[in-house]
Amino acid sequence: MQRTSFSDARCPIARSLERVGEWWSILILRDASLGITRFDDFQASLGIAPNMLTRRLRALTESGLLERRRYNDKPPRYEYVLTPRGRDFRPVMVALLAWGNRHFAVEGPAMQLIDEVTGEAVEPVMVDAKTGELIDRARHRMQAGPAADERIRARVETYLHQRAQQRAASTPSAQ
Template sequence: MKRTAFARAECPVARALDAIGDWWSLLIVRDAFDGLRRFGDFQKNLGIAKGMLTARLRKLVELGVLEQVAASDGSAYLEYALTKRGHDLFPIVVSLRQWGEAHLYARGEAHSVLLDKAGQAVGQLVLPSKSGKPLSWAETRVRKVVGRRR
């Protein structure tokens, strides 16, 4: 079955999912936030096939989410580092984490926990209005593009 491409969609959610919405890409980004930088480390941690990992890393580099940099230990290897665009995915990864914690674990079931540098659990993400008031989905709307040309 052919996958639908959303790279030119008017919806930012569709475009974002087209770019980085497959689970391998998001797990690679998650691992990069956890400090992984080398191909072999991503492959070992994820258990992903080398060809699949190569394709996902290549796409993340093309999108400007990751960049290849000289190895931090001075060896001849290249490593992958998050770019500004990659760092901007942090709230997405945290939001997915928090949704998973709230809905996919039984009470008391063990799971990893995101902590701040002081060792405290990170608070729940909220969507603020421009004035700082927390918003729910019911307090928002999407303004659609009108007069779409084909």
């Protein structure tokens, strides 16, 4: 079955998934953020088939998330290093880590985010960089941006309408 491409989509989530929406890609980026750079080390860490790893590394390099650097001439050998764009994916992984620990780690966290100063485990949250306010559904909403096409505008309008109905249903009526 042919996979749908989101490369021309206006939605930033769809465009992001075009680059990292395959699970091997996210796991490669996880390992790269932990310091793994070499093909054999990625393969050993992930247990991934060499042909699949080659395809994923190529796609991540073409998307500008990894940079391929030669570290040996004879034989030619390469390492894969996170680019600034790849490093910017870290908050997404931290959010996935926190979400996975909160909802799926019934045995307890297998990986945690640690404060290097205190040595304590931290609970990551998302905040508004301007105000420092915690991002939550009650205060913040998604909205169509200036570059939104009609599909995005319709999707967001449906969401806003449903949200208004939910709020009206949960608000006690004035007597």
